[in-house]
Amino acid sequence: MRTFRSLRGARLLAALAASAALALAACGGGATPTPAPTAAPTVPPASGEPVATPAGGYTGPEVTITYAIWGDPAELKSQQAVVDSFHAANPKITVDVSVSDWDAYWDKVQTGLAGGAAPDVFAMDGPLFPDYQSRGVLLDLKPYIDRDGYDLTQLADQGVADFTTADGGQYGLPRDLNTVVLYYNKAMFDAAGIAYPDDSWDWAKLVEAGKKLTKDVDGNGTVDQWGFYTETTDMENYWSSLVWQNGGEIMNADNTQTLLGTPEAAGGIQFLQDLIYKEKVMAEPALFAETGDAFEQGKAAMESNGSWLVPTHTAAGFDFGIAPLPKGPAGRYTSVNPTGAVVYQATKAPDASWEFVKYLASPAAQEQLMQLHASIPVSKEVLAGPYPSSFEGAQVLADSLAYAKLKPSFVGYNEFTTLLQGELDVNVFNAPNKTAAAALADIVPQLDAMLAAR
Amino acid sequence: MTVLRRRVANGAAPRRRGGPVAAEARWAWLFLAPTLLGLAILSAGPILATFGISLTKWDLLTAPQWVGLDNYAALVQDKRFLVALRNTSFYTVVSVPLGMVLALGLALALNQSLRGIAWIRTAYFLPVVTSATAVGLVWAWIYAPSGGILNQLIAIFGLPPQKWTSDPFWAMPAIVMMSVWQGLGTSVIIFLAGLQAIPQEYYDAASVDGAGRWARFRSVTLPLLTPSLFFTGILALISAFQVFDQVYVLARPGKPTEATVTLVYFMYENGFKNFKMGYAAAASWILFLIVAVLTYFYFRSQRRWVHYQ
Numbered sequence: 039m040r041t042f043r044s045l046r047g048a049r050l051l052a053a054l055a056a057s058a059a060l061a062l063a064a065c066g067g068g069a070t071p072t073p074a075p076t077a078a079p080t081v082p083p084a085s086g087e088p089v090a091t092p093a094g095g096y097t098g099p100e101v102t103i104t105y106a107i108w109g110d111p112a113e114l115k116s117q118q119a120v121v122d123s124f125h126a127a128n129p130k131i132t133v134d135v136s137v138s139d140w141d142a143y144w145d146k147v148q149t150g151l152a153g154g155a156a157p158d159v160f161a162m163d164g165p166l167f168p169d170y171q172s173r174g175v176l177l178d179l180k181p182y183i184d185r186d187g188y189d190l191t192q193l194a195d196q197g198v199a200d201f202t203t204a205d206g207g208q209y210g211l212p213r214d215l216n217t218v219v220l221y222y223n224k225a226m227f228d229a230a231g232i233a234y235p236d237d238s239w240d241w242a243k244l245v246e247a248g249k250k251l252t253k254d255v256d257g258n259g260t261v262d263q264w265g266f267y268t269e270t271t272d273m274e275n276y277w278s279s280l281v282w283q284n285g286g287e288i289m290n291a292d293n294t295q296t297l298l299g300t301p302e303a304a305g306g307i308q309f310l311q312d313l314i315y316k317e318k319v320m321a322e323p324a325l326f327a328e329t330g331d332a333f334e335q336g337k338a339a340m341e342s343n344g345s346w347l348v349p350t351h352t353a354a355g356f357d358f359g360i361a362p363l364p365k366g367p368a369g370r371y372t373s374v375n376p377t378g379a380v381v382y383q384a385t386k387a388p389d390a391s392w393e394f395v396k397y398l399a400s401p402a403a404q405e406q407l408m409q410l411h412a413s414i415p416v417s418k419e420v421l422a423g424p425y426p427s428s429f430e431g432a433q434v435l436a437d438s439l440a441y442a443k444l445k446p447s448f449v450g451y452n453e454f455t456t457l458l459q460g461e462l463d464v465n466v467f468n469a470p471n472k473t474a475a476a477a478l479a480d481i482v483p484q485l486d487a488m489l490a491a492r
Numbered sequence: 493m494t495v496l497r498r499r500v501a502n503g504a505a506p507r508r509r510g511g512p513v514a515a516e517a518r519w520a521w522l523f524l525a526p527t528l529l530g531l532a533i534l535s536a537g538p539i540l541a542t543f544g545i546s547l548t549k550w551d552l553l554t555a556p557q558w559v560g561l562d563n564y565a566a567l568v569q570d571k572r573f574l575v576a577l578r579n580t581s582f583y584t585v586v587s588v589p590l591g592m593v594l595a596l597g598l599a600l601a602l603n604q605s606l607r608g609i610a611w612i613r614t615a616y617f618l619p620v621v622t623s624a625t626a627v628g629l630v631w632a633w634i635y636a637p638s639g640g641i642l643n644q645l646i647a648i649f650g651l652p653p654q655k656w657t658s659d660p661f662w663a664m665p666a667i668v669m670m671s672v673w674q675g676l677g678t679s680v681i682i683f684l685a686g687l688q689a690i691p692q693e694y695y696d697a698a699s700v701d702g703a704g705r706w707a708r709f710r711s712v713t714l715p716l717l718t719p720s721l722f723f724t725g726i727l728a729l730i731s732a733f734q735v736f737d738q739v740y741v742l743a744r745p746g747k748p749t750e751a752t753v754t755l756v757y758f759m760y761e762n763g764f765k766n767f768k769m770g771y772a773a774a775a776s777w778i779l780f781l782i783v784a785v786l787t788y789f790y791f792r793s794q795r796r797w798v799h800y801q
Contacts (some may be wrong), residue, residue, distance in 0.1 A: 144764065144765070145764055148552055148553070148764055149552075151552065151553050152552040152553060169767060170553070173551060173553040173554050173767075174553070174554065175553050322655075323658070324637055324655040324658030324659065325637050325638055325655075327637075327657070327658045329636055329638075329639075450766070450767075452765040452766050452767075453765075453766040453768075456761065456765070456766070460572070460750045463750060464660065464750055464751075468658065468660075
C-alpha cells in the first residue's frame with residue numbers, strides 16, 4: 039500500500055511536469071503575439087467635412103484613438119511621454135500607443151487597412167507614402183488645415199512636401215526627419231594622427247583617411263580595424279547621396295522612369311564598390327551582415343549612416359563625432375527621409391486624430407522628442423532654437439537639411455528597390471562580379487518595365 | 493437477413509432505421525462534424541477563395557480587379573519566381589532525405605533501454621519545441637563569417653572561412669543544415685514508435701537463420717519501418733515546400749544575399765510588400781498544385797515499397 043501511494047504521487051508529479059512542458063512547448067513554437075489595437079470610440083462616424091469648431095481646441099466628445107509606430111521598445115517610452123503630455127493638454131482624448139518592429143508594423147497596418155480596422159493615427163515612411171495615399175486609405179488633412187488656419191510653413195519644407203499630393207492635398211504631417219551624415223571614432227583618428235573630418239572633405243580625402251585608418255591592430259594578419267563602414271542594402275545609407283554627389287539622379291521628375299542608367303549615377307555607385315574592392319577601406323558586406331554595425335562595435339573608424347543612429351552610438355560608449363558627408367565631384371548632397379503621422383481614411387475620430395497629428399508636429403512635442411536625439415525635428419522653431427545645441431553634432435544635422443535631397447518616393451517603391459538591390463547586392467556590393475555601369479545597364483530596362491507596368 | 497424476412501412474413505415492420513449500426517454511424521458523424529466543419533469553413537473555403545483572388549489584381553486596400561489567368565502567365569516568366577522555385581526544390585531535395593536518414597540513425601541509437609534514455613530522447617526533441625527565432629539567432633552566431641563557431645571549426649582543418657549565409661552558394665545549404673537539425677526530433681519520435689512496434693520474434697528468427705546486424709536491419713527493420721518512413725516522408729516533403737520561418741530569421745533575402753528566396757517568401761513579399769495579393773495567390777496555387785501532384789505520386793508508390801503488418 040505504501041509503495042502504491044508513493045508511486046501515485048510520483049506519477050502525479052510527472053503528469054504535472056508533463057502538462058507544464060506541453061504548455062511551454064505551445065508557447066515556444068508559436069509566434070509572439072503583437073498587441074492588437076482596440077479602438078472603442080464613442081464618436082458617431084464623421085461625414086466628409088470636418089465639424090466646424092473654433093480653431094485651436096478639441097470640443098468633441100471623449101474619445102480614445104489608437105496610434106501605431108515602428109521602433110524598438112525603448113521608443114515606446116518616449117512616445118508614451120509625448121502621448122501623456124497630449125492627454126494633459128486635451129483631457130478628452132486618450133491615445134493608445136503601440137510599437138512593432140519594422141516588418142511586423144507594415145504587416146499589421148496593411149492587414150488592419152484591409153480588414154477595415156486600422157489604427158486611427160499611424161507613422162508613415164516617406165517612400166511608402168504614395169503607395170498608401172494612392173489607394174485612398176489616408177485622410178486628406180487639407181480641410182482641417184484650412185479650417186484651423188494651420189500654417190504649414192512652420193514645418194520643414196521637405197517634410198511637408200513629402201506628404202503633399204500633386205492636386206494640393208495634404209495627407210499627413212511630418213513628425214521627424216532623418217539625414218545621412220559621417221560618424222567618426224575620435225580615438226581612432228587621434229591614434230592615427232589625422233584631423234577630424236570637416237566640411238572641406240571630399241571623396242579623395244575620404245579614401246586617403248580611410249587607408250590610413252584601415253589596419254591590422256593586433257598583428258595577426260587580418261584587418262580588424264576598417265577605415266570606413268556603411269550599409270549597402272538600402273540606397274539611403276550612402277549610395278543615393280553618392281549618386282547625387284556625382285551629378286546623377288535616381289528617378290526622373292514625375293517618377294515614371296529611373297535615371298540610374300547615366301554614367302554619373304553609375305560613377306557614384308562605382309565609388310562605393312571601389313571603397314570595398316579597390317581601395318579596400320571598407321569590409322565586404324558579408325563580414326558584418328550578421329553581427330551588425332561595425333562602427334558601433336569599434337571595428338570601423340568612420341561610418342556613413344542616418345541620424346537615427348545617434349542614440350545607439352551614444353549607448354555604445356565611445357567618443358564619436360558627426361561630420362557632413364564628404365562632397366563629391368558635383369557638390370555636397372545628402373539624403374533626407376521624413377517620417378510622418380497620417381490618419382486612417384475611415385477613422386471614427388477624425389477631429390481627435392487631427393489634433394494629435396498637429397500636436398506631434400508642435401514645438402512642445404518636438405522638443406520632447408528632441409530629447410531622444412533620435413531624429414531631426416520638423417518644427418522650424420525648434421530647429422532654429424534649442425535643437426542645434428541639444429547634443430554634440432546636432433548643429434551638423436541641422437545644417438545638413440540645407441543640402442539634402444528627398445529619398446525617392448513613388449508607387450511601387452518596395453518592388454522597385456527589391457529588384458534594384460537584388461542586382462546591386464549580388465553583383466556589385468557583395469562580390470565585384472560586374473562594374474556598377476554594367477549592372478545598372480542590365481537592371482535599368484527591367485526597372486523601367488516594372489515602373490511602366492504599375 | 494433471414495430474421496428480417498421472417499419478420500416481414502409475420503407482418504411486423506422491418507427495422508431499417510434506428511438499429512444499433514445506424515446509431516453508431518450517427519455518433520460517428522457527430523464526432524466527425526467539428527473537424528469536417530472546420531476543414532470546410534477554415535480550409536476549403538479559404539483555398540477556393542485564394543483561387544478566386546489569384547484571378548484578380550488586388551492590393552488589399554482597394555477593390556479587386558478581374559484579370560483572368562494573367563497572374564499565372566506573368567509568374568511563369570518571372571525570374572524571381574523561378575529562382576524561388578529552384579531554391580525551394582533544392583531545399584526539399586536535400587533536406588528531406590538527409591533529415592530522414594539522420595533521424596533513422598538517431599532513432600536506432602536511441603532505441604535502447606539505458607538508464608535515463610528518456611532524458612536523452614527529450615534532449616534531442618528540444619530543438620523542435622524551441623522557437624524558430626531563437627534557433628535562427630543561435631545559428632546566425634554559428635555561421636558568423638568572423639568569429640563564428642563553424643568557421644573556427646573548419647579553420648582547424650585548414651579550410652578558409654566561408655561567408656555561409658551571405659554567400660550565394662552556401663546560403664541555402666546553411667539553411668538546410670539548420671532546419672534538418674531542428675526537425676530531427678519529430679522524425680526520431682515517429683521512428684522510435686515504429687521501431688518499438690516491430691515484434692522481437694522477427695529479430696530472433698533472423699538471428700537463428702544466421703543474419704548479422706546489417707542483414708537484420710535490411711531485412712527486418714527497414715521493411716517493417718516503411719509505414720513510418722512513408723509518414724515522415726510525406727510530412728517532410730509538404731513542409732519543406734513551405735519553408736519560410738528559417739529563411740526569414742536566418743538569411744532573409746536582401747540581407748545581404750538574394751539566394752534564399754523561397755516560394756513562400758516570394759508569396760509574402762508580393763502579397764505584403766509589393767501590394768500584389770492576386771499575384772501572391774497565384775503563386776500559392778502553383779505551389780499547391782506542385783505539392784498535390786508530388787503527394788499523389790508518393791501515395792501511388794506506397795504499393796511498391798510500404799509493407800503494412
